[in-house]
Amino acid sequence: MPVKGRQALAPHRGRPWPAGGDASPNPRVTVRDTTLGEAVKAAPWTDVGDVPWKGARFAEYRDSGPGAGPAGANRPHPDPERAAGQEAGDRLCGWRATAS
Numbered sequence: 001m002p003v004k005g006r007q008a009l010a011p012h013r014g015r016p017w018p019a020g021g022d023a024s025p026n027p028r029v030t031v032r033d034t035t036l037g038e039a040v041k042a043a044p045w046t047d048v049g050d051v052p053w054k055g056a057r058f059a060e061y062r063d064s065g066p067g068a069g070p071a072g073a074n075r076p077h078p079d080p081e082r083a084a085g086q087e088a089g090d091r092l093c094g095w096r097a098t099a100s
Helices: 081-082
Strands: 028-032 055-063
Touching: none
Parallel strands: 028 055
Antiparallel strands: none
């Protein structure tokens, strides 16, 4: 049964948390190749105080499911060339996640 007003209760996917109050780091998150349930806001990223999420490098790529959405002002999607350099193995010294 659908929950009335569930988008109002849905979580944001991320926000640029200023560690120790220092807003200078430029966080990067790419949620990719993920099945997203409906419990994700239509505008999934949010600001933290006066630190805007659009100043961070937040994106999604080839996600599916009801929580995924098309590229737009509130849902940046990298092009395939840029996304190719943002795989888990690129950041984790060659480690690759596998399904069990």
